[in-house]
Amino acid sequence: MATPGDSSVSPDRWSRGAPFVARTATIHRPLGPVAYDCVKVIVVRDGSAFLFSEFGQQTVKPGDVILLGANVLAGSEPEGHITVTTIYLDTDYMLDQVRWQYAAYLEDRLDAQEFAETIYTEPAQILRLGEDRTGMLMPWVDEMVRLSIDGHPVGDYLRLQALWFQIAYVISPYIKVSPVRISPSQRVHIRPTLPRNRRFAPLRADVRRAATLLKEDPARRWTLEDLAAEVRISPSRLSSVFVEAYGKTPLAFLTMVRAERLAKLLRETDLTVTAAMQRVGWHSRSHATRLFREYVGVTPGHYRTMGAQTV
Known part of the structure; x- marks a missing residue:
């Protein structure tokens, strides 16, 4: 919320x-x-x-x-x-x-x-x-x-x-709890963990840099290999330390950032839903709609209608 x-x-x-x-x-x-x-x-x-x-x-x-x-x-x-x-x-x-x-x-x-x-x-x-x-x-x-x-x-x-x-x-x-086991590899790809383990250590500089790059340029067609090259560590190591710091993989974190940016564009601009999706880096409307709904709970079109009703 x-x-x-x-x-x-x-x-x-x-x-x-x-x-x-x-x-x-x-x-x-x-x-x-x-x-x-x-x-x-x-x-x-x-x-x-x-x-x-x-x-x-x-x-x-x-x-x-x-x-x-x-x-x-x-x-x-x-x-x-x-x-x-x-x-x-x-x-x-x-x-x-x-x-x-x-x-x-x-x-x-x-x-x-x-x-x-x-x-x-x-x-x-x-x-x-x-x-x-x-x-x-x-x-x-x-x-x-x-x-x-x-x-x-x-x-x-x-x-x-x-x-x-x-x-x-x-x-x-x-509070709802579940006896069902979800593997760590499944969890970090689909949903945030609650809570996650930071081991009381400061965030690594390369991990902070990776998160900053994703936030500053979410529209880029990022791959794990590209991001790892930018911060100069191996892709497998970046994935491991990023999950430890942020509770999800770098690309899952990017999805969250894109969903947040898309919501902001739908609230604050007159861009069409499709154009707004492309602005944040999503080029398939069906794919973007599915991801936005997973992270926000409603479709982009519904979200825009909600904002229009308050004008």
């Missing part, structure tokens, strides 16, 4: 100081789709909106909580307005919680990564808690917002973590 508050919170800014931050905002216009490199828990407080992501298009209203994994494209179109509180959670922090929650069964952090990939197969979910149960969360999310704005991540860390644990305790029974 292109969540209310995204414009004022940059994960690059807050993740250096704390593994979580919360913001409340009211939105009156369509947003997204955008993807963030963090897990997001979004509590709907007032109003309603159409939410579109990998699960298609659904309506959200008070009583709902939205769970979005890292690097999941999502957007929203308010029905008048919607007020939400968004909690942004660092993926490494979330993975460590899995590690310690199942410490009796898991040997180490790598085991936790594999375990999380096994059970969390739906990186975009709407949790229908109901207004009474969601109302229980409000004092905790309000305090979390206040402490996040105060900006004392060290001094307030234990209280922020306690608040998050209380919220997680209420919503966790509603």
Whole structure:
């Protein structure tokens, strides 16, 4: 979900100081789709909106909580307005919680990564808690917002973590998990992982450069070999370290970038759908429509109609 508050919170800014931050905002216009490199828990407080992501298009209203994994494209179109509180959670922090929650069964952090990939197969979910149960969360999310704005991540860390644990305790029974195993090679090609393992290491310079190249020129006919040559490592090595950093292969990451760019063109220009697809590097309309729908939840034509209805 292109969540209310995204414009004022940059994960690059807050993740250096704390593994979580919360913001409340009211939105009156369509947003997204955008993807963030963090897990997001979004509590709907007032109003309603159409939410579109990998699960298609659904309506959200008070009583709902939205769970979005890292690097999941999502957007929203308010029905008048919607007020939400968004909690942004660092993926490494979330993975460590899995590690310690199942410490009796898991040997180490790598085991936790594999375990999380096994059970969390739906990186975009709407949790229908109901207004009474969601109302229980409000004092905790309000305090979390206040402490996040105060900006004392060290001094307030234990209280922020306690608040998050209380919220997680209420919503966790509603999160869909699966006993079905999806292999890592399948997962990184089709959907983002939740969460992924960064091993608490800085992103490699060549990986950052590869992601920047894809973002700066998504229309280029990229191959893994071309991208690897640009950053001067082997294609197999680039694929491995890129998945470790971003939770998906370079070409899957490129698909996400193209879908986000296409949505922006459909919102902000008068280009035809076909012309907009070609602008972002897709030259087959049927292929582009299928990929856009997989990542955004609606077809490009439907997405443009949604924007036109708000004019």
